[in-house]
Amino acid sequence: MTDTDIAIVGGGIAGVTLAIGLLKRGINVKIYEQAPNFAEIGAGVSFGANAARAMDTIGGGVKEAYQKVFTPNASTENGEIWFNFVDGYHDNKEAGKDQEKWLFKLISPRGGGGVHRAHFLDELIKAVPDGVAIFNKRLETCIELNDGKMELCFHDGSTARHDAVIGCDGIKSRVRAILVGEANLQARPTYCHKYAYRGLIPMENATAILGADMAENAHMHLGPGGHILTFPVAQGKMMNVVAFRQDDSEWTDKRLTAPAHKKDAQRDYAEWHPNILAILDMLNDDLDRWAIFDLGEHPLASYCKGRVCLLGDAAHATSPHHGAGAGFCIEDSAVMSALIQHANTISAKRVCSVYKSLEAAFAAFDQSRRERTQWLVQSSRITGNLYDWMDPNAGQNKDQIYNELNERCQYIWNADIDIFTGDAVADLDQRVALEGGVPSKTRE
Numbered sequence: 001m002t003d004t005d006i007a008i009v010g011g012g013i014a015g016v017t018l019a020i021g022l023l024k025r026g027i028n029v030k031i032y033e034q035a036p037n038f039a040e041i042g043a044g045v046s047f048g049a050n051a052a053r054a055m056d057t058i059g060g061g062v063k064e065a066y067q068k069v070f071t072p073n074a075s076t077e078n079g080e081i082w083f084n085f086v087d088g089y090h091d092n093k094e095a096g097k098d099q100e101k102w103l104f105k106l107i108s109p110r111g112g113g114g115v116h117r118a119h120f121l122d123e124l125i126k127a128v129p130d131g132v133a134i135f136n137k138r139l140e141t142c143i144e145l146n147d148g149k150m151e152l153c154f155h156d157g158s159t160a161r162h163d164a165v166i167g168c169d170g171i172k173s174r175v176r177a178i179l180v181g182e183a184n185l186q187a188r189p190t191y192c193h194k195y196a197y198r199g200l201i202p203m204e205n206a207t208a209i210l211g212a213d214m215a216e217n218a219h220m221h222l223g224p225g226g227h228i229l230t231f232p233v234a235q236g237k238m239m240n241v242v243a244f245r246q247d248d249s250e251w252t253d254k255r256l257t258a259p260a261h262k263k264d265a266q267r268d269y270a271e272w273h274p275n276i277l278a279i280l281d282m283l284n285d286d287l288d289r290w291a292i293f294d295l296g297e298h299p300l301a302s303y304c305k306g307r308v309c310l311l312g313d314a315a316h317a318t319s320p321h322h323g324a325g326a327g328f329c330i331e332d333s334a335v336m337s338a339l340i341q342h343a344n345t346i347s348a349k350r351v352c353s354v355y356k357s358l359e360a361a362f363a364a365f366d367q368s369r370r371e372r373t374q375w376l377v378q379s380s381r382i383t384g385n386l387y388d389w390m391d392p393n394a395g396q397n398k399d400q401i402y403n404e405l406n407e408r409c410q411y412i413w414n415a416d417i418d419i420f421t422g423d424a425v426a427d428l429d430q431r432v433a434l435e436g437g438v439p440s441k442t443r444e
Contacts, residue, residue, distance in 0.1 A: 014312030021337030051327030088221025
């Protein structure tokens with residue numbers, strides 16, 4: 001291990017993948033998690049080809065953990081399909097009431113499918129050695145000491161000292177509030193005026209009612225003011241369901257999720273296709289209504305300040321309509337791992353202090369990641385409206401919806417993580433040189 005010492009606040013997918021990447025590169029790291037154990041909220045999540053390449057870049061078993069729990073579309077004919085898009089509202093006069101009208105399909109470099117969030121995290125933490133994660137640590141504040149160390153102060157009265165702090169503490173990030181100030185509008189996410197019901201249906205039940213093709217392969221059911229997505233998870237044992245609805249009112253609950261009942265969902269989609277009503281009928285009676293918040297209304301002006309930096313949802317929490325938020329967290333972890341490794345090389349060669357090299361690394365991370373990740377936040381909002389037939393240009397025109405979605409999704413999936421990391425490391429070298437140091441000639 002090196003002398004460089006990093007604190008990660010938050011033990012979700014972003015924090016754990018970053019820790020794995022840093023540990024693989026010989027960097028000392030501690031994860032501080034406010035919960036009593038590792039835990040993920042939500043069920044299914046998908047990762048595109050961009051995220052899979054970033055997993056390879058991180059190394060340390062991240063890709064292997066993903067492959068263990070990944071559930072693809074069941075049909076080989078659907079192998080390259082991200083989602084099949086169908087009309088979930090109108091009766092299909094051509095094929096009969098029991099079938100939704102086919103609209104189009106989106107082809108992804110890696111096809112469709114997903115993982116269960118908790119199952120993925122369970123596999124990831126196997127790569128984290130004992131003692132790296134410290135639980136029941138709710139951050140209160142973070143200050144720079146006279147000797148340059150960053151001190152984290154926790155709710156239980158304990159403290160910890162590290163060279164730098166990376167906030168991976170999600171949409172309600174405490175580190176973000178510390179970085180920008182609690183009164184700053186950038187500290188708080190805002191309601192996107194959509195909510196969603198989430199649930200899991202045993203696959204045997206889903207196939208009995210919907211048929212194998214509909215249940216075992218990813219489908220996006222479009223309609224007015226809402227959409228429902230379904231795809232297989234848990235090695236094909238469950239069908240994940242997320243039913244989104246436009247909401248013109250304000251979200252008044254202090255929590256991001258509120259208790260609901262299946263009857264609420266059935267009322268929201270009462271006029272939809274019989275397949276949608278059948279899906280909702282298979283859900284448990286007690287559901288959660290998940291409010292969709294993001295950082296799109298007041299995007300951060302910077303992801304870092306000195307040696308405090310934000311990563312993942314803490315920096316760029318997005319609505320889930322692209323299915324790319326978690327994948328962008330993985331991209332973040334890949335770029336940050338490369339930058340901190342290179343910053344450590346620079347300080348080890350006495351080019352500059354570890355504090356200066358880490359500060360330059362965080363600035364390079366901000367430069368590398370902010371434009372792309374904030375684009376995703378805005379694009380996801382647009383995408384949600386496309387699904388809900390609310391886009392002022394596309395409306396219900398399937399060709400316009402397809403063209404707009406395909407262009408946006410291909411931009412996400414075809415990104416080259418090697419270019420991101422290479423450019424970021426080059427930027428780090430330039431920043432060190434401008435500070436009066438000589439950049440390292442060796443990049444690991």
